[in-house]
Amino acid sequence: MTPNPYRDKNFQTVRHAMTILKDAGMEPRLCLPFEVDRSYELPKDLHFYKLDRELQNTELVICFGGDGTILHMAKAATRHGVPILGVNIGTMGFMAELESTELDKLAQLASGDFKIDSRMMLDVTVRRDRDIIYHDICLNDAVITKGAVARIVHLAVHCDGVQAMECGGDGIIVATPTGSTGYNLSAGGPIVEPEAKSILVTPICAHDMASRCMVASDQRVITVGLTHNARRNAFLSVDGGKAVRLNMGDVATIRRANMETKLLRLKDRSFYDVVNMKFKCN
Numbered sequence: 001m002t003p004n005p006y007r008d009k010n011f012q013t014v015r016h017a018m019t020i021l022k023d024a025g026m027e028p029r030l031c032l033p034f035e036v037d038r039s040y041e042l043p044k045d046l047h048f049y050k051l052d053r054e055l056q057n058t059e060l061v062i063c064f065g066g067d068g069t070i071l072h073m074a075k076a077a078t079r080h081g082v083p084i085l086g087v088n089i090g091t092m093g094f095m096a097e098l099e100s101t102e103l104d105k106l107a108q109l110a111s112g113d114f115k116i117d118s119r120m121m122l123d124v125t126v127r128r129d130r131d132i133i134y135h136d137i138c139l140n141d142a143v144i145t146k147g148a149v150a151r152i153v154h155l156a157v158h159c160d161g162v163q164a165m166e167c168g169g170d171g172i173i174v175a176t177p178t179g180s181t182g183y184n185l186s187a188g189g190p191i192v193e194p195e196a197k198s199i200l201v202t203p204i205c206a207h208d209m210a211s212r213c214m215v216a217s218d219q220r221v222i223t224v225g226l227t228h229n230a231r232r233n234a235f236l237s238v239d240g241g242k243a244v245r246l247n248m249g250d251v252a253t254i255r256r257a258n259m260e261t262k263l264l265r266l267k268d269r270s271f272y273d274v275v276n277m278k279f280k281c282n
Contacts, residue, residue, distance in 0.1 A: 001017065001018065001021075001028050001029065001030050001031065001061075002073055003032075003033075003089075004069040004089070005032065005040060005042070007064070007065045007066065010043065011043060011046060013064055013089055013103070014030065017064070017087070017103050017106055020103055020106050020107055021107075021110075024107040024110040026109065026110055028062075029049045029054050030049060031048060031050065031051040032051065033051070033063065033065070033072055055082055056080065058082055059082070060085060060264060061073060061077045061084050063096075064087045065087075065089060066088065066089070066092065066093050067092055067094055068240060069090070070086045070095045071139055071239045074121075075137060075138075075239075077261070078139075078259050078260070078262070079259070081262075082262070083116050083263065083264045084261065084264065085097055085098070085109075085263075085264040086263070093278075094181050094274065095178070095263065097263070097266055106266075108266050113266070114264050116262050116263070116265065117262070118260045118261070118262060119139060119177075119178045120256055120257070120260055121138060121257040121259055121260060122176055122199070122254055122255070122257055123137055123254070123255050124137070124138060124236070125252070125254075126236060126246065126250055126251070127251050127253065134236070137238075138176075138239040139178055139179070139261050140176065140178060140183075140239045141174060141179040141183055141238070141239065142174045142175075142238045142252070142254050143173050143174075143204075143237050143238075144234050144246065144252060145234065145235055146171055147233060147234075152168040152169055153169070153226070153234045154166070154168045154226060155167060155168075155225070155227065155234065156224070157201055157214075157222065159216055161221075161223075165203070167206045167207070168206070168208065169204055169205045169206040169207050170204040171203075171234065172201060172202070172224055173189065173201070173202040173204060174200070174222055175202065176199070176200075177192040177194045177195070177197075178194050179200075180192040181275070181278075184200055184202050187202050188202065188213065189202035190215070191275065193271055197256075198218055199215075199222060199254070199256070201214040201222060221253060221255045222253070223251055223254070224252045225251045225252065226247075226248050226250070234246040236252055
């Protein structure tokens with residue numbers, strides 16, 4: 001169990017969840033999903049285990065927080081082959097299976113009454129000359145944007161080595177179907193079913209009418225770099241993490257990863273039910 005300590009005040013939600021799991025005959029272990037500020041005081045009546053150690057022997061991770069917390073946990077859990085169950089105590093919580101008011105459904109885990117969805121991830125590599133200066137995987141998206149200075153960045157996008165798009169604007173989003181409902185949607189990109197096997201490329205505030213969202217096969221290799229007339233640096237961030245500075249000549253290569261995130265499902269509902277509920281389409 002990995003609660004976001006900044007979302008779950010005094011760990012009230014996770015305390016309730018632990019009681020439900022123990023009553024159902026399970027043995028939950030409490031871990032922090034990330035390091036907290038030194039000024040933050042953890043409750044002395046709760047014992048926290050080391051996440052890396054527990055991931056080696058656990059059957060699943062229950063993540064308490066918003067989409068950001070789930071995205072953060074997705075990398076570590078996926079590398080250990082462990083499925084994730086999200087409990088939303090954030091704002092949107094699009095990837096979460098349960099709301100904090102539905103904790104009683106956690107008892108279903110003891111009887112195996114659940115399904116597991118596989119979600120494609122992206123593998124992101126940045127090369128500078130012959131050196132790899134950055135490598136990571138992501139569940140939602142890789143975003144290349146301009147810096148804080150209010151000037152446009154010029155980017156060229158290639159698909160399997162063939163130029164597919166060149167645009168000036170605030171940047172480019174390369175997203176998975178899972179990430180289609182995140183930054184991609186805000187930038188005008190389409191909503192895509194998680195089961196679809198595709199890579200979305202969406203310009204951010206493009207300064208020309210010809211720049212449009214592109215939906216490519218998951219078999220394609222997408223490369224993004226600054227064009228010859230770019231005067232500024234760009235910055236790469238995957239799943240909202242720490243940004244990496246890109247210089248002229250750097251190339252970001254984005255392809256489907258050889259790993260998939262496993263999301264555990266307890267409720268029989270359509271993806272479109274989730275869209276309607278979260279975005280209040282009805």
